[in-house]
Amino acid sequence: MDFTERQLEAIGIVDDLLPDYSAFHREIWGYAEPAWREYRSVAAYVAKLREEGFEVEEGSGDMPTAFHATWGSGGPSIGLYAEYDASPGASQETVPYRQPREGLHPWAPGFTDAHSALGVGALAGAVALKRTLERAGGGATIHFFGEPAEKVCGSKSVHAAKGYYDPLDAAISFHPLSDNTVVGELGGCLYWSAVFTFECTDDEPWLTVDRFDSAEASQHNSVRSPGAVDALALMISTTKATRENMFPRTGLWSLNEVVLGGANATADNQAPRISQIQFSWRSPLVGIQEQIYDVLARCAKHVAGITNTVASVRWVTKIRPALPNLELARATEEIMTSLGPPARDESVAEFGRDLERALGLPVSEQPFLGVLDTITPIEVRDARIRETIPPWQDCTGADDYSEYSWHAPTVRFFTAKPLLKQVPELSHWSNNAMNGLAEAIDPTWVYGAKIIAATALRLIDDPALLAAATEEYATRFGAAPEEYRAPMLPADFAPPVDLPWPEYVTTARGYEWVLPTTGDLGERL
Template sequence: MTSVQALTPLIAELAPTYHRLSDAVWDHPQLRWEEHDAVTRHIELAESEGFTVTRDIGGIPTAFQAEKGSGGPLIAFLGEYDALAGLSQESGAAACRPDPDNSTGHGHGCGHHLLGAGSLLAAVALARHLETEGLPGRVRYYGCPAEEAAAGKSFMAAAGAFDDVDAALTWHPAGGTGTHSTQTRCLAYAQARFRFTGVASHAGVSPHLGRSALDAAELMNVGVNFLREHMPDSARIHYAFTDAGGTSPNVVPARAEVYYLVRAETVPQMQALYDRVVAIADGAALMTSTTVDVRLDGASAEILPNRVLEEALHATLTEVGGVPFDQEDQERAAAFTDAFAPEDIRAVRTACGMAPDDPRCLHDGVPELGAPEHRPLNSGSSDVGDVSWITPTVQILSSAVAFGTPWHTWQYVAQGKLPAAHKAVTHAATVIAATGLELITRPDLLAAARAEHAATTAVTPYVCPIPKGLLAPPARTPAG
């Protein structure tokens, strides 16, 4: 009996409970560092299965781990559950229509309610199987907060949370199925708040006595815009005003804050670019006779692929097959693809190994495993990167939304409770749980994955992008 055959019936039995979990987290969307409702629900399920829970990992109230088993290797499953601001949407509605029962205005525009539920389902199924069969091995589920532009796992990694893990597995809902790191490379990133302080004054009577913090913030943005010509094409810099100095134009603004996110292909490249952004902020403060306080909010490394794990996961995925969508799922998805550009839909189908004019709107196949030398660059980022530099890590993408659905949109939120999304949870849990069982029962496979990881990190050691001693935002004092 294969690992897939051993675990599929158990996961099918458990799945409805975890579909309800994902729906409950969708119903109560909470932003980074504030995911208390999701954490409570995840911990209750883990404890009901006999897992031992450790709370407040790295001093973060919404970070925890749950472990079960003894002896053998330690296999980890990474879960997430944070939402995004301003994306409230009625479930199933193919027009932008906020959910009338949503009191926060937030929404799961990246499917993390599914991600956490699927990873916990995988951990519970694997732990149950080991217990039933009397097999040695430890299973650990990590409840990871604040993936969205806050690097929750990076702070957990800096606190040593993953140091004893033998291998880690996770997944992400997407518009197509496949082994994640063979399909894309992610960027390292850092994010920081630049708080300028000036001197207030009457803008009409005595402007010469004022020193505008808003002028400084705007000059910083101008300087960074000039920097864009002189940075690698693959790098990215984004910003948003979080304090524009108030609402009275007749007052010279004494304060202003701009929030920056800097991305590049590796941590050293990102750090060099980030330092240039900081220098521009210093220059803006100098030009305006103001001061600037730079507060790093978080950072994460790029993902380190592991070919041994990719091949093992892909073999499991091939045995499982694609997500088993039915005609009703396809028809529901079509209501969303109607609003997307046809050329975008064709491009996604082609990338998934389908004919460009295939009528299906959900990916239900398995593409070939891509060659490692042809990994395309994804300009996004993930704090899974830091885990991957500490222990061998692999991810699967499981199709959960219609072709062409952009992440971080109301369209993604609208599809998050549909039957197709639930099928993605079950599919991903089956693949990563079965791959975890392979790693436990085949010591040669785990040893090969760890040997590859050790060889890579011996040449290019992990550089933690979180400065030593920097705590996650919820663990800091108000002044820090």
């Protein structure tokens, strides 16, 4: 396709932004703050947006590390977003050998699937779009969201429930990944997450024989409640034992758990008072999601009875499966193909070969996956995924971008970042090292920014495309199950920002990686 003058102008603006935004990317990469705790990252984004002339609502949706920035008026309302949360346990310096970042705990956070590049690419695309509209005229409204906690699919379900996406006419979702492609029919599945808390209140005494329950008895050898640690251990083992009874293996679904901090360590002679465990599960159908939760809740109630604790549950998120839009997907694919994958300096390949040497692998002339330099057509991507799922399943994986797709026509695309072909796992330290290397990662987000700006301008300047995408959206929305048409969280949902998510803090001992105190424990089971 031939680009319009306005599209060419926006593409050129992205190139002009590169030096400044490369440094900005390195700044966000250096913060590496995890879910719900991206304080320095969000402050940097807000400052950048205000400098550019956007109006910014900080703390949107009652989430301290979220924001909603707007610019312009009239015309189509285009939704874009940044993510900037890192993954605990993934700290890695930009060096071709295993080395967590200096001065931090080895299991501090780092970027695995490059949310640092995702956010900066989206911001560069939004700024290029704004400057083009500002210079050339043409009404449009840009809505740019700061979306924290994507690693637990946290913020977009909240923004959706509170009405932030309702004004949108279209939305564009970008993510660095393993190849250059646009999502077609097979988007993300449902993802739900909840934190179960066990508290040992001793409201019901565990020992009922008076003779052995006296003030004279030693606290160190008297009978005590099993308490919250036992509850945690039993919850883990019980849910492992019942997993095969949660739902039959007729489709692809998964359940994962992680333990939150409990603050019991300095009172070993007392019944541990509190423990918390987060469960997150993905599947293609709401019925599967409900069945899994039902089993989890039953396990928690029985565990509480065994351990003399009370159980509570606090929801983290509930997201819906993605609603595809092929009209918009094909338009974006045309832009991606016309731009073509970006070139990278030979120094990136040499860095990759150094990584192979550090891993004891054969050294390759071309160390990266071949898809880095190609574009995977929509139909090829869909066919590749279709081979791995049952015929009745029409979604895969999970990402909360899908919440946008229920409010407006939404396109989702990926741009490739370098991945070692001999170690292609996104979370492997060797690939994380390249996420901080400007020569390796900048082309990934620059490509994404150009596609974002050019796609948005096509939507603004081509009413027929927007009308076709909107018609498809309305048709698919009308045919969708009733339970997906409204957000799955209530409008008054309190985001779980007060739970003990890990974070960086400054104490008398310096800058540390710690767990904060807990807050609202949710509903008693």
